Amino acid sequence: MTSATATRSPAPVHPGAGRRAPLRDLLRSVPLLPAxxxxxxxxxxxxxxxxxxxxxxxxxxxxxAAKPEFVGFDNYISLFTDPNFWxxxxxxxxxxxxxxxxxxxxLGLGVAALMRIGSKSVNSVVGALVVVAWVMPEIVAAxxxxxxxxxDGTLNALxxxxxxxxxxxxxxxxMFAVILANVWRGTAFSMLVYGxxxxxxxxxxxxxxxxxxxxATQRFFLITIPMIRRSISTNLMLTTLQTLxxxxxxxxxxxxxxxxxxxxxxxxxxxxxxxxxxxxxxTAIAAVTLVLGAIFAIFYIRILKxxxx
Amino acid sequence: MTATEALVRPDVRRGPxxxxxxxxxxxxxxxxxxxxxxIGIVFLVPIAWIAFSAVSPAATVSISVPESLTLDNFVAVxxxxxxxxxxxxxxxxxxxxxxxxVVVGVLAAYPLSRxxxxxxxxxxxxxxxxxxLPITAMMVPVYALFVQLKMLDSQVSVILFMAATSLPMAIxxxxxxxxxxxxxxxxxxxxxxxxxxxxxxTIVLPLMRPGISVVxxxxxxxxxxxxxxxxxxLFSSEKMPAAVxxxxxxxxHGAVAYGQLAAFATLYSVPxxxxxxxxxxxxxxSFALAGGVKG
Numbered sequence: 001m002t003s004a005t006a007t008r009s010p011a012p013v014h015p016g017a018g019r020r021a022p023l024r025d026l027l028r029s030v031p032l033l034p035a036x037x038x039x040x041x042x043x044x045x046x047x048x049x050x051x052x053x054x055x056x057x058x059x060x061x062x063x064x065a066a067k068p069e070f071v072g073f074d075n076y077i078s079l080f081t082d083p084n085f086w087x088x089x090x091x092x093x094x095x096x097x098x099x100x101x102x103x104x105x106x107l108g109l110g111v112a113a114l115m116r117i118g119s120k121s122v123n124s125v126v127g128a129l130v131v132v133a134w135v136m137p138e139i140v141a142a143x144x145x146x147x148x149x150x151x152d153g154t155l156n157a158l159x160x161x162x163x164x165x166x167x168x169x170x171x172x173x174x175m176f177a178v179i180l181a182n183v184w185r186g187t188a189f190s191m192l193v194y195g196x197x198x199x200x201x202x203x204x205x206x207x208x209x210x211x212x213x214x215x216a217t218q219r220f221f222l223i224t225i226p227m228i229r230r231s232i233s234t235n236l237m238l239t240t241l242q243t244l245x246x247x248x249x250x251x252x253x254x255x256x257x258x259x260x261x262x263x264x265x266x267x268x269x270x271x272x273x274x275x276x277x278x279x280x281x282x283t284a285i286a287a288v289t290l291v292l293g294a295i296f297a298i299f300y301i302r303i304l305k306x307x308x309x
Numbered sequence: 310m311t312a313t314e315a316l317v318r319p320d321v322r323r324g325p326x327x328x329x330x331x332x333x334x335x336x337x338x339x340x341x342x343x344x345x346x347x348i349g350i351v352f353l354v355p356i357a358w359i360a361f362s363a364v365s366p367a368a369t370v371s372i373s374v375p376e377s378l379t380l381d382n383f384v385a386v387x388x389x390x391x392x393x394x395x396x397x398x399x400x401x402x403x404x405x406x407x408x409x410x411v412v413v414g415v416l417a418a419y420p421l422s423r424x425x426x427x428x429x430x431x432x433x434x435x436x437x438x439x440x441x442l443p444i445t446a447m448m449v450p451v452y453a454l455f456v457q458l459k460m461l462d463s464q465v466s467v468i469l470f471m472a473a474t475s476l477p478m479a480i481x482x483x484x485x486x487x488x489x490x491x492x493x494x495x496x497x498x499x500x501x502x503x504x505x506x507x508x509x510x511t512i513v514l515p516l517m518r519p520g521i522s523v524v525x526x527x528x529x530x531x532x533x534x535x536x537x538x539x540x541x542x543l544f545s546s547e548k549m550p551a552a553v554x555x556x557x558x559x560x561x562h563g564a565v566a567y568g569q570l571a572a573f574a575t576l577y578s579v580p581x582x583x584x585x586x587x588x589x590x591x592x593x594x595s596f597a598l599a600g601g602v603k604g
Contacts, residue, residue: 028420029428031506035417035476036432038409042451042473043439050450058453111348117334118341126349133352135585137534139552140574143559144355147370147567154354154372184352216337237441245443248536252556266445273449274541282449289446297441301434 047290054284059277068280075284084260085285088268092244092289095179095264100243101236103183108190108235112198113220127191134188142252145181146170149253174254174262181249186242190235197231198224230303237300244293265289359578362571369567382572392573394547395554398464399577402539402550403532405468410475410528411483411521417476418483419509423492433484440477448541455542462544471538475528482527486520487513519591526588530581551577 054075058068079085111130115123133141148154149169156166169177201224209219225232247266250256256263256271263271265285273282354372362368363382365375386392421429451470452461460466490513498508514521536552543549549557555577559570 026428028424028505029426029432031416031420032429032432034413035480038413038469038473038476039435039439042470043442043477046447046451046454047442049454050447053450053453107348111345114341114345117337118345119338122342122345122349126345126352129349129352129356131585132356132582135530135582136356136578137536137552137581139534139536139555140359140578141355143555143570143574144359147358148355150370153370154358157371184355241441241443245445247445247448248540248552266443266448269446269449270541273452279449279453283453286446286449289443293441293443293446294438297438300441301437304437 050283050287050290053280054287056280058279058283071280075281079281079284079288084263084268087260088263088265088285089288091175091262092264092292094175095182095246096240096243099179099182100186100239103179104186104190104239104243105232105236107183107187109194109232111187111191112194113224115195116198130191131188133184134186138185138248139252141185142181142249145177145184145249146253149177149181170254171258174258178250178253178262181253182243182246185249186239189242190239193231193235193238194228197228201227233303234300237296237303240296241293241300244289244296265292359571359574362567363575365568367568368571382566382568383576385566386569386573386576390547391558392551392554392576395549395551396577398548399533399550399552402464402468402471403529405464406471406475406532407525407529409468409472410479411525413472414476414479414483414524415509415514415521417480418487419505419513421480422484422487423495436477436480438477440481444474445537448537452541461542462548464543464548467539467542470542471532471535472528474538475531479524479528482524483517483520486517486524490516522591523588526584526591530584533581 053068055070055072056068057071057074111126115127118126151166151168151170153169155169160166167173205223205227206219209223214222245266246264247270250262250264250267251270254262256267260268266289269282269285269289271282272278272285358372361372361375364378364380365373366377366379366381368375368382421433455461455466455470494512494516495508498512499505503511533550534552535550536556539550540553540556543553546554546557551573555570555573558573559565
């Protein structure tokens with residue numbers, strides 16, 4: 001490894017530099033220092049604090065806010081025996097599965113694939129619309145979709161236009177509404193990733209398959225999909241992790257309600273901590289979400305490993 | 310090719326290759342267009358609702374083409390404490406976040422790009438791991454930690470926290486951009502006696518200016534749109550960015566003035582849509598750097 005480094009080494013290599021390698025590495029890493037400080041204080045700090053805080057009975061205000069007690073795994077025990085937590089966990093899985101893994105990825109790949117055969121003008125207009133939904137601020141998107149799904153909103157107006165009676169989507173089917181909302185909001189990301197991936201597929205391979213008699217469906221599923229599988233796995237991870245933390249969209253549209261029927265884990269953590277003043281309990285929910293995210297993150301890093309080394 | 314690269318180099322515009330124009334091909338193009346247009350309309354409707362409501366004298370939650378155009382909604386929301394101060398706060402917070410992220414990120418990316426030690430590989434893995442974490446899930450412990458550090462209700466804390474959360478992605482992108490600046494150019498500078506930092510400043514940075522702009526705008530946009538972080542960490546209304554201001558003005562009221570909401574939302578969204586167009590322009594040229602070695 002030392003020799004490999006030396007050939008790329010920009011600094012003049014002194015004789016015996018190999019022996020002082022650890023010191024040299026350290027000196028060269030000095031510019032990393034501000035980044036390390038920021039990351040340790042504001043990223044690692046809250047993570048460690050989440051683990052510690054979830055073991056206390058800290059409250060938002062009052063006596064327990066100033067002098068929280070160490071309560072061991074009490075928060076986790078009440079968490080795991082709380083049916084609302086399990087509801088939140090299931091809702092989070094449903095939300096991630098249907099809006100990110102299925103919705104955004106399938107629609108994103110579909111749109112990207114259609115754009116390869118669609119006309120240029122249609123592609124650019126449709127692409128721009130999908131991207132605007134993604135680029136606009138979360139809170140604006142959330143209000144627009146709240147209006148779309150509300151009782152007197154556009155969706156019901158359209159349905160009544162074809163004779164289907166109006167439905168209170170946000171009250172009767174809140175998960176359905178927030179899942180579709182998140183597909184609307186996030187598809188652009190997958191579309192851009194898959195658009196770039198499809199561009200990398202060499203046309204020769206497609207032509208060869210075509211000559212061998214493969215039809216369009218066969219070419220797509222037997223050649224295109226396997227050739228972009230790395231992009232697919234990367235994108236699945238990224239969309240999953242982004243969706244796991246979705247808060248603003250759900251908060252504006254349903255506030256996690258009615259009741260807890262659309263409270264995913266981040267919404268639940270917020271409610272416990274700031275509405276019921278149970279910081280320790282809310283922190284425990286956050287810790288569980290973090291662990292969930294960390295498991296996905298480790299998968300993702302394993303996929304990207306060759307790019308780091 | 311990483312996802313990040315794909316994002317800053319969107320290529321949705323590329324049309325089909327030169328077609329042989331067989332009837333079957335034309336039919337499939339036609340079919341693809343129809344499906345794409347339907348998808349486009351579905352995406353358009355909520356966006357059009359905002360645009361129509363903003364200029365409509367009687368906007369409701371349902372989309373309708375306004376019978377007459379008016380700027381009354383914009384006039385009504387064009388108020389210092391209601392929109393202008395929150396927009397200014399958004400600009401301040403986003404600019405601070407983007408600036409700190411880029412400066413700290415460039416410094417960190419330089420050794421990561423130019424040397425390859427075991428320590429740095431570990432750092433790179435941590436960075437990658439950090440960029441994956443669902444930050445919003447962390448807001449409760451962040452709040453509790455900020456209580457302890459007495460950093461609540463401060464824009465500086467919000468900036469520092471958002472800079473830290475954008476750093477992993479920024480370092481990752483900046484390192485990739487820096488990797489594409491050929492090391493041979495710096496070697497020439499070292500031979501002439503320049504220090505590493507001087508080489509970074511005079512050789513590397515000018516060559517990766519488009520890449521830096523892309524990262525800056527990327528972070529700025531994310532901070533501009535961030536709702537949850539200021540929502541939890543700030544209390545005073547005069548410190549609130551537009552994301553939270555919109556929510557508190559309209560989200561908590563039963564009777565919502567939808568026209569004004571749409572007007573505020575438009576004022577708030579337009580800057581980042583413009584920045585996104587800018588980033589698309591810039592990222593097109595940022596991969597032409599490799600030409601620097603020739604000649």
